[in-house]
Amino acid sequence: MSAPLHEARPAGPGRALPDTQQGMRRRNLARAMHAVRAEGPLSRAAVASRIGLTRAAVSTLVDDLIRWGLLEELGPERPGRVGRPGSALAVSGRGPAGIGAEVGVDHLSVCAVDLRGEVRARAVRRRVNRGRAPGPVLEELDALVRRVVAEAEQEGLWPAGLAVAVPGLVARDDRTVVRAPNLGWHDTDLAALLPTGVPLTVDNEANFGALAELWLGAHTPGDFLHVSAEIGIGAAVVVDGRLLRGTRGFAGELGHVPVHPDGPRCACGGRGCLEQYAGEEAVLRAAGLEPGEDLVGLLARRADEGDTGVRQALRDAGTALGIALTGAVNLLDPEAVVLGGALAGLSPWLLPSLEAELASRTAGPVCPVSVSRLGPEGPLLGAAHSVIRAVLDDPATVAVRQ
Incomplete structure (x- = not known):
């Protein structure tokens, strides 16, 4: 894998830039990038109007962004406008790419996303990772990353960073998995x-899923509780457009909230955790089905065919989810609850009992529940887009590659 010559980690979404003249310039570069990405193609004059700077100041910023390969000129604007036509600017389809990866209990996946937000390369390997040592799993993930990077480089992209989603607790250093019970x-x-x-x-993975919902979801509010699931169940809290991480970064462990304190033992060491009633494997056990490669597809297919055992198992899972979510909703008062991950594919059978529990147990007005259109892709896309957002929020970080 070719390594970019970064000297410092990108500032990242929400990380403050220094309050200096250089910091102000970096913020203006970011404002210009975001304006073109959100509303482009735009002329220099249009960018100046959007961000409130002079055309001369914007022209200097844009020249740098073009030189760094972040923006490109498309030629004169459409004919028919009064005055001298300006050159239309657009976000480049080449240059930095965000590499996102996910370590799942039953799969590994990697994708590359360009500055426009388009997925340009992807690789997936189905493999049961539970109980496997981290070394061999990460060797396989590294091979997938290298494959995706090679495909991206053929299209003129280079890796600005790698973000990895994992089903577990991650330390504040953003690199250490403190505990991932379903992987061991x-x-x-x-x-x-x-x-x-x-x-x-x-x-x-739930944090990255929530960020994907915030950035890519349709009409997602700035305050919401995002719930996702595969074998385990995770949640993330977004407040004012930012993740609520907690003191140690462990906020959102909804799957280990006890819904029946005397229930079965959980991999975390507790008893009666939500995962034991609403995780994929728990629902399969309750429905009397054997695990397969596509657990969600199997459950959805059997439920759609009218299998009473599967439908009852999903109703019970929805009830357990509703009980756990009621505590979170009463405590946090979010604008909405968003179901993502595997839960999105099973929502027709989960939602009725889930919403009934929320309606009967919530102290205030009933919190609306919506279904993510990203489904199980959320964590992977959120990981890749987090790298892209870091570049957009501080474009100067790529200058050292020139």
Whole structure:
């Protein structure tokens, strides 16, 4: 894998730039990038109007962004306008790419996303990772990353960073998996086992799923509780457009909220956790089905065919979810609850009992529940887009590559 010559990690979404003349210039570069990405193609004059700077100041910023390969000129604007036509600017389809990866209990996946937000390369490997040592799993992930990077490089892209979504607790250093019960991993330093040569960020899969919903979801509010699931169940809280991480970065462990304190033992060491009633494997057990490669597809297909056992198992799972969510909704008062991950594909059978529990147990007005259109793709896309957002929020970080 070719390594970009970054000298410092990108500032990242929400990270403050220094309050200096250089910091102000970097913020203006970011404002120009975001304006073109949100509303482009735009002329220099239009960008100046959008961000409130002079045309001369914007022209200097734009020249740098073009030189760094972040913007491109498309030629004169459409004919028919009064005055001298300006050159239309657009976000480049070449240059930096965000590499997102996900370590799932039953799969590994990697994708490359360009500055326009388009997925340009992808690789998936179905493999049961539960109980496997981190080293071999991450060797396979590294091979997938290298494959995706090679495909992206053929299209003129280079990796600005790698973000990895994992089903577990991640330390504040953004690289160490403190505990991933469904993988059996403890205190695993992914940076030491993934020597990719690019800036690395590791985060909980539910956090990346929530960020994807915030950035890519349709009409998602700035305050919401995002719930996702595969074998386990995770959640993330977004407040004012930012993740609520908690003191140690472990906020959102909804799957280990006890819904029946005397229930079965959970992989976390507790009893009666939500995962034991609403995780994929728990629903399969309750429905009397054997695990397969496509658990969600199997459950949805059987439920759609009218299988009473599967439908009852999904109703019970929805009830358990509603009980756990009621506590979170009463405590946090979010604008909405968003179901993502595997839960999105099973929502027709989960929602009635889930919403009934919320309606009967919530102290205030009933919190609306919506279904993510991203489904199980959310964590992977959120990981890749987090790298892209870091470039957009501080474009000067790529200058050292020139």
